[in-house]
Amino acid sequence: MTLHRLRSAAFPASAIRALGDRQLQSNLSRLKGNFLERRAWAMASLPEFDALRDEAVAIKDHVLEHLDTYLEAFESAVAAGGGEVHWARDDAEARRIVLGICRDAGASTVTKGKTMVSEEIGLNEWLESAGIEAVETDLGEYIVQLAGEAPSHIIAPAIHKNRRQVSELFNRHHADLEDRDADDLDGLLADARTVLRGRFLAADVGITGANFLIAETGQTVIVTNEGNGDLTQLLPRVHVVLAGIEKVVPTLEDVSTMLRLLARSATGQEMSSYTTFSAGPRRDGDADGPEAFHVVLVDNGRSALLGGATREILRCIRCGCCLNACPVYGKVGGHAYGSAYPGPVGAVLTPSLAGLAETAHLPNASSLCGRCEEVCPMRIPIPRMLRHLREQEAQSGRAPAAVRNGLGLWSAVAARPRLYRRLTSLAAGVLALLGRRRGRFSSLPLARSWTGTRDLASPQGRSFQSRWHAGERP
C-alpha cells in the first residue's frame, strides 16, 4: 500500500522553507487560537463533554475490536437498501474500483465532496489521467485544486492561503467572470458558487467521503458547512462513498454521540451546518437521489494497525483539533508534512500506514508537548505513539548515527553516577570558565545546533553534585 504524493522525507527542508515564507507565517498566525478558542467555548457550554468523550472512545474501541463483524453488518445493510459495497485492499485497488464505476456510468465529469481518502489514494490525478474531470466542491478544496496543491488542513484545506491569494487564483481561473477585489468576499463566494453550480449539474458521478458508516442502517454520514456534500450526492446519477474501514460505528445512536463531539472539536460549532445521511439509491416515490449508490471501503494498511501499538489512531474522527493545538503545525503548516494527513494525527497515521522508511521525521519533529492528546475528543494518546514510532525507528537501526552514538555515550556515562559526577563537573567547570564574562555563548563548536539559533547560557561553575559532595550547603 502507498500514500499518494508522500513527501515526508523532505520534512526538514520543507519546514525551513515554510518558516521562511512570510506570507504563510502570516496566514498561519490567523489560525492560531481561532478554532481552539471556539472549541473551548463550545466545551464550556456542554458540561458532559468529557463524559461524551469517554462514551465515544468506548464505542470506537469496541468497534475496532469487532471491526469485521460491523463491516459485514454494514455491507448487508447497504445491500438491503439497494446499494453496493466494494472492498479495496489498497490504494491501487480503490482507484481501480472507483474508475470502473465512473466508466460504467459513462462519466466525463465527477464532482467531489470532501474526502480525505481520495487525497490518500491520489484519486483526482488517476481520474484525470483516464480523461475524467474531477471537480472539488468544498470551497477550500476547490481553492487548492485550482492552485494545483493539496489540502493543508483536515477541515480547512486552504487555511494556508489568504483572501488576496484566493482572489488572484479566482481571477486567473474564472476567465468568464469579472475580476474581483480581494476584499470582495461575497463576490468571490458568489463566483465559486456560480462555477460550481455548473459543475454540480454537469456531473455524472458524485464522490463523497464519510464521517461515519452506520452498521445498523447501512447509512453513510457526511458533515459539511457548505451543503456541497448534498449537491454532490443528490444531483449526479451515481453516488460513490469513499471511506476508510475504521469509519464504521454500530448504531445511529452512536453517531449522535460522535456528532456532538465532532463539530465542537473541529470548529467550536454545536453542529456542522449540514449533516447528511445517505441511505442508498433513490427509491420509488423519492423526490430525488442517485440511481446507484456505491460504498468503497478502503483498507490501505489500516487493518494491519489493529492490535498494534498505534491502533488508537483508528479512533480518529478527523476533527483537525490536534492540528489547531499543535505548535509545530502552527509554525510549518500542513504541506511540510508531505502527506494527506498532516499534524499530530498525521505524524502517527502516515508512518503507521506507509512505514517509517520515508516518514521517520514526522514522529521525531515533535516536542512531545502533549497538547494534541489533551484536546483530542477521542483521547488518542498521540505522544505515546510518537514515542513508540521513534522506538521502532531506533530498533530498525534507521535513526541517524550521530544521534545514536551521542545517546549511547551519554547513557553509558549516566548509568555510572560516580563517573557522571566527575565528568559533568569537569565539563561544567570548563564551560563556566569559557563563558564567565558574558554568562552565555553565541557560538560553541559542539553545540552549533543550539547556538545557531539562540544563545546558550554558560554553567555557573562546578556542578551542583560536586559542590554538594564537597560539603557546600545553601
Add this chain to the structure above:
Amino acid sequence: MSVADGAKRPRVGLLVTCLVDLFRPSVAFAAVKLLEDTGCDVEVPLQSCCGQPAYNSGERAKARTVARTMLDALEGYDHVVAPSGSCAGMVIRHYPQLFEGTQDEQRARTLASRTWELTRFLVEVRGVASTGARFEATVAWHDSCSCLREAGTREAPRTLLRAVPGVTLTEARDREVCCGFGGTFAVKYPELSAAMACDKADRLEETGAGLVLAADLGCLLNIGGILRRRGSSVKVRHVAEVLAGDTQTPAIGEGRP
C-alpha cells in the same frame, strides 16, 4: 514554615535534574533551602539523569539502564522532589510504563507515587502559603508543558509568587503553548524549535514583565537563549531562586557584573 510542629520531619530525596546539576546549581541550592524551611530533611543521593533523553528518542533499553540508577538512588525516601515538571513527570508518568513487565515495575510505581514537582509539593504536601521571600519585580509565569500535563503543576507556583511581597504576577497569552524546547527536539530541528521559542518570547515580552519565571530549566534555557540573542531586557530565572530569596545570582545567560 506552615507544618505542624512536632510532626515527624519527612526525609526528602532531591532529584537534582541533570540540567540544574550542570548549568544552574543555584536552583538546587534554592530547592534545598525551600524544602528545609518547610521542615524536611533533604538528602542528595548520588545520581545522574532521569533517562528522558533516551526515552523520548525511542531508546527504551538505554533509558531503562539510566533510570534504574535513579530507582536505586531515590529509593526509601518519604518524598522525592524535583525542581522540574519535566523530570518529575518522567518519573511520575513514564517510569511505570518504562519498567512495565520488568522486575523493577513495583519499585518504579512506588517511586512515581512519591515524586513531586517542587512548587506543587510545597503547596499541596507541605501546605506552604508563603516562602517568606521578598522581591520587587513584575514577573511573567511560563507554564511548561510537563508541569501542565504531566506533573499537575498549574496553580502552585502562582500561589507562591503572589505571596511574595513586591512581586506582580502577569499572565501571557498562549500560556498552554509549548516553548519549543522538547529536549533533543531542540537540537534535531533547531530552526523549528527556535521559531516556536521566538513566538513564546514574543508572548512573554508583550506582558511588559521584566522577568520570566518557570519551573523547568529546559524551557528557561530555550526562552532565555532567544531573549539574550535578540538583546531583550527581559531576564529569565528559575522560580525556586525567587522563592528562596536568591536574586543576587546573575539571571540565566547573564554574566557576573
